[in-house]
Amino acid sequence: MSSFFARRFGFNRSRKKDIPGGLWSKCPSCAEMLYQEDLIKNLQVCASCGHHFPMGREQRIAMFCDPESFVEWDAAMVSEDPLEFTGTDSYVAKLKKNQEKTGYADAVSIGKGTLEGMPIGFGAMDFSFMAASMGSVVGEKITRLIENSTEEDMPVVLVCASGGARMYEGMLSLMQLAKTSGALARHAEKGLPYIPILTHPTTAGVMASFATLGDVIVAEPQALIGFAGPRVIKETTLQDLPEGFQRSEFLQDKGLIDQVVPRAELRPLIVDLLQAFMAARNPA
Numbered sequence: 001m002s003s004f005f006a007r008r009f010g011f012n013r014s015r016k017k018d019i020p021g022g023l024w025s026k027c028p029s030c031a032e033m034l035y036q037e038d039l040i041k042n043l044q045v046c047a048s049c050g051h052h053f054p055m056g057r058e059q060r061i062a063m064f065c066d067p068e069s070f071v072e073w074d075a076a077m078v079s080e081d082p083l084e085f086t087g088t089d090s091y092v093a094k095l096k097k098n099q100e101k102t103g104y105a106d107a108v109s110i111g112k113g114t115l116e117g118m119p120i121g122f123g124a125m126d127f128s129f130m131a132a133s134m135g136s137v138v139g140e141k142i143t144r145l146i147e148n149s150t151e152e153d154m155p156v157v158l159v160c161a162s163g164g165a166r167m168y169e170g171m172l173s174l175m176q177l178a179k180t181s182g183a184l185a186r187h188a189e190k191g192l193p194y195i196p197i198l199t200h201p202t203t204a205g206v207m208a209s210f211a212t213l214g215d216v217i218v219a220e221p222q223a224l225i226g227f228a229g230p231r232v233i234k235e236t237t238l239q240d241l242p243e244g245f246q247r248s249e250f251l252q253d254k255g256l257i258d259q260v261v262p263r264a265e266l267r268p269l270i271v272d273l274l275q276a277f278m279a280a281r282n283p284a
């Protein structure tokens with residue numbers, strides 16, 4: 001609705017009176033009005049059509065780690081401003097704004113927890129912090145998650161989401177692709193499993209490194225997953241893109257994703273997979 005109509009007829013004001021802010025969310029897929037409390041209970045999935053809403057890191061931790069078991073590592077690690085982006089849109093200002101908005105120092109939380117009693121290294125990327133872009137802090141924390149887990153003989157489960165590399169850090173951002181991939185290779189050498197869970201959206205540098213290097217690559221339904229965006233691909237190849245292009249179901253058909261799993265089924269699946277991998281590693 002244009003601001004003219006809103007002003008002229010006061011539609012926005014009367015709607016706000018009827019629906020107290022924060023109590024209801026409208027499903028972007030089926031337009032159903034969903035009561036916030038029900039949505040939380042349903043793991044942020046629309047009960048009417050199955051649309052998966054974005055999920056914050058606390059909820060991801062609660063989903064995968066046994067209650068009170070998660071211990072966060074390096075929560076206070078913050079980025080430098082290596083390229084000295086200045087002005088009103090400076091990197092420092094942008095970081096500060098996102099830190100105040102989310103209460104976190106950067107776009108990923110990592111640590112150690114237990115899943116059905118099994119010790120795991122666990123991380124969750126959070127799209128609400130600068131589109132979960134990967135700079136040196138995100139890359140370093142994911143590397144430490146993998147390296148600490150390697151040392152402690154733990155599998156790694158990582159919920160991925162990202163808009164790509166963080167342009168404010170230039171090459172330091174791109175270095176994280178190689179660094180995280182190297183750490184995963186050493187983790188795999190010890191026979192330890194790594195399962196990335198790809199959520200909407202997982203793109204660019206993250207998709208081209210640790211998000212797609214899992215022993216089993218799992219994705220949530222309808223997640224956008226890809227390297228370059230569809231417009232860039234279309235303009236480069238001069239071809240029409242097939243329907244459903246870059247969605248998890250399409251990528252499962254093509255073999256990039258092993259399994260598309262509704263959110264409610266993720267935890268039991270990860271438990272089964274990790275138990276099978278760890279039993280194969282240490283036969284009784």
Ligand SMILES: [Zn+2]
Nearest residue numbers: 027030046049
């Ligand atoms: Zn819906």
